[in-house]
Amino acid sequence: MPTPGRAAVREDASSAPLAAVFTVPTGAAPRAFRPSCARAPRGSGGHGPRAAATTPPSDEGNAMAKITYKHPDGTATVVDVHAPDTVMRGAKLNGVDGIEAQCGGAAQCGTCHVYVDPAGAVPLPAMDEVEDDVLYTTASPRTARSRLSCQLPVTEEMDGLVVHLPERQT
Numbered sequence: 186m187p188t189p190g191r192a193a194v195r196e197d198a199s200s201a202p203l204a205a206v207f208t209v210p211t212g213a214a215p216r217a218f219r220p221s222c223a224r225a226p227r228g229s230g231g232h233g234p235r236a237a238a239t240t241p242p243s244d245e246g247n248a249m250a251k252i253t254y255k256h257p258d259g260t261a262t263v264v265d266v267h268a269p270d271t272v273m274r275g276a277k278l279n280g281v282d283g284i285e286a287q288c289g290g291a292a293q294c295g296t297c298h299v300y301v302d303p304a305g306a307v308p309l310p311a312m313d314e315v316e317d318d319v320l321y322t323t324a325s326p327r328t329a330r331s332r333l334s335c336q337l338p339v340t341e342e343m344d345g346l347v348v349h350l351p352e353r354q355t
């Protein structure tokens with residue numbers, strides 16, 4: 186037989202009216218159910234999958250230059266590079282081996298080092314202080330023809346540029 190105290194507690198809990206526990210405000214208009222994971226239509230600005238980031242194709246409506254990448258084994262790869270892509274990006278986009286570009290073109294890694302062929306004689310942008318400093322850290326020796334290919338944005342005037350790839354970038 187239960188003790189008198191316990192019986193009293195059980196009786197109180199079971200006899201509490203439900204309305205006292207789940208109070209529903211009166212007078213408020215019912216709100217439409219909208220789960221937070223509901224998928225909003227595309228372009229509505231609401232939740233839902235983001236549209237894929239669109240990077241404009243680099244080969245539409247821009248100037249172009251034919252760039253020759255000469256490999257240490259004597260072979261060469263010739264690709265059309267579109268402005269404003271750089272000589273580095275032109276190599277990466279076209280699968281040209283020999284340019285690593287570990288920093289993605291930020292002039293920090295020196296792994297996009299190339300030697301500009303003097304025979305091409307195309308106008309190149311002046312070397313700034315940062316590029317000059319980084320060229321002292323490259324894996325292959327720096328020469329008077331060394332440039333960071335990520336610092337060479339392509340222009341139409343650079344058509345015919347020939348760059349030699351170093352033996353190694355790291």
Ligand code: FES
Nearest residue numbers: 286290295297335
């Ligand atoms: S990509 Fe790193 S320095 Fe050019």
